[in-house]
Amino acid sequence: MKRLCMIIVSVLLLLPVLGCAKSSEKVLLIFSYHPEYAWVVDETRGIDDILKGRGVEIEKFYLDTKRNTSAEWKEEVAEEAMKRIEEFKPDLVIVFDDNACELVAKKYIDKSIPFVFCGMNGEPADYGFPAQNMTGVIERHHLVATIDLLKRLVPSVNKLAIMTDDSPTSRAFISSIESIVPPIEISEFYTTNDFDAWKAKVQELQTEVDAIGIYVYHVIKEEAGEASLPPEDVLEWTLENSMLPDCAFSDFTVRDGVLCGVTVSGYEQGKAAAEIAIRILNGEKPIDIGIECPEQGTPMVNETRAKELSIEIPANVLEEVEVLP
Numbered sequence: 001m002k003r004l005c006m007i008i009v010s011v012l013l014l015l016p017v018l019g020c021a022k023s024s025e026k027v028l029l030i031f032s033y034h035p036e037y038a039w040v041v042d043e044t045r046g047i048d049d050i051l052k053g054r055g056v057e058i059e060k061f062y063l064d065t066k067r068n069t070s071a072e073w074k075e076e077v078a079e080e081a082m083k084r085i086e087e088f089k090p091d092l093v094i095v096f097d098d099n100a101c102e103l104v105a106k107k108y109i110d111k112s113i114p115f116v117f118c119g120m121n122g123e124p125a126d127y128g129f130p131a132q133n134m135t136g137v138i139e140r141h142h143l144v145a146t147i148d149l150l151k152r153l154v155p156s157v158n159k160l161a162i163m164t165d166d167s168p169t170s171r172a173f174i175s176s177i178e179s180i181v182p183p184i185e186i187s188e189f190y191t192t193n194d195f196d197a198w199k200a201k202v203q204e205l206q207t208e209v210d211a212i213g214i215y216v217y218h219v220i221k222e223e224a225g226e227a228s229l230p231p232e233d234v235l236e237w238t239l240e241n242s243m244l245p246d247c248a249f250s251d252f253t254v255r256d257g258v259l260c261g262v263t264v265s266g267y268e269q270g271k272a273a274a275e276i277a278i279r280i281l282n283g284e285k286p287i288d289i290g291i292e293c294p295e296q297g298t299p300m301v302n303e304t305r306a307k308e309l310s311i312e313i314p315a316n317v318l319e320e321v322e323v324l325p
Contacts, residue, residue: 025281026057028090030081030104032097032119033066037218038252039266043096043119046270050278059088065099066218067228069167069193078103085113092116092280094273095136098168101127109134114280118273119266121172124291135286137272141249142297143177145262147184149299150211150247152317153260153306157210157245159185163201164215166191173215173249186213195222195229202242211245214238214258232256245309254300255324259309262297269294298322 029047033040040062051058061084063077081104085093090113095105097119105115109131117129117136124130124138151157160182164170174189187209190201198220205212217234221227239246239257248254251263272292280286299321306313313323 024055024057025092026059026088026090027051027277027281028085028088028093029058029060030093030095030100031060031062032095032099033218034062034064035060037066038256039119039250040096042252042266043270046267046272047094047274050271050274054278056281059084059090063099063103065103066167066231069219069228070225074099074103082107092277094118094277096270096273098122098172101129102168105129105134114286116273116276116280116286118269121169121176123176126172130287130291132285132287135276135289135291137269137276137292137294139264139269140176140293141173141264142262143180143182143249145297145299146213146247146249146260147182149260149262149301149317149321150245151183153301153311153313154211154245157184159187159209160211160213160247161187161190161205161209162213162215163190163198163205163217165217165219166193167216167219169216193220194224195220195234198234199237199241202238206242206244209244211247212242213247213249214253215249216253239305239308243309245311246305251298251300254302257302257305259305259311260299260301260321262299264294265298300324 031040061081063081065074092114094116095101098121101117101120105117106127108115109128111133114133117134120136120138147160164173170191192198218231219228220234221229235256246258248258248261249263251265254261254263272294276289279289301313301317301321302324303313304325
């Protein structure tokens with residue numbers, strides 16, 4: 001009986017401690033786009049590879065602003081995201097890409113919840129970052145290195161046009177590279193969300209430039225007000241109807257068929273954001289963590305596209321790039 005009483009007393013003494021014990025840390029991931037988007041898939045892999053096994057409770061929210069581009073949708077889905085923050089009560093929020101920064105993170109500047117951003121094409125100051133509770137990773141594309149790689153494959157290229165959809169992502173991309181002095185002439189940055197206009201420009205450029213640069217093509221529509229076309233359909237048409245060498249700036253675009261690029265990686269962006277998140281969960285303040293910018297791009301060449309264009313990949317290039325079948 002005496003032993004039983006001692007056990008009961010011990011348990012009672014532990015109850016206040018157990019009641020105060022912190023549950024697992026909660027992290028909310030807010031993505032600008034939809035879960036099947038290749039960039040989002042790669043960002044998620046980067047997050048998972050760092051946070052898995054840490055005991056973090058993770059929830060995901062998708063703004064889906066590639067397939068749904070209207071102002072009304074963005075307003076509604078941003079409100080839903082903020083409601084999810086209120087309900088989930090995360091210890092930290094990670095926002096992915098510019099739309100999530102603009103639609104959600106900006107509204108929490110200097111609030112109590114720490115935020116980490118990644119995949120940002122714009123300037124942090126455009127969103128009011130850094131702030132007491134905001135830091136993260138910016139995305140910068142390798143224009144000069146990509147053109148240099150293209151020239152190594154096709155030395156005759158001296159004039160390039162860059163095509164992209166008309167989206168906040170594209171506008172931030174153009175703004176970030178306009179001040180860069182390229183090694184060849186860039187005749188224009190062409191933006192449109194109209195598929196007929198896109199197709200007409202591809203055909204026009206066949207006799208106007210030596211090569212085409214392709215950024216993103218994910219909010220292009222057949223009719224205004226309709227949902228965006230599947231991006232793979234837009235790229236497939238482009239490659240089938242262009243015999244110009246082409247380059248890209250994101251790894252998934254080269255994987256999907258474009259000739260080459262020194263590319264940025266959604267995986268590396270997600271991984272870097274998760275590493276910063278761990279530092280904050282371990283007690284560091286966001287304001288004390290500098291904004292990061294991964295400097296190393298991945299040189300890639302699509303062998304199938306090279307064969308379609310009758311381009312022979314030099315041996316010294318093969319030694320230095322990731323060759324995709």
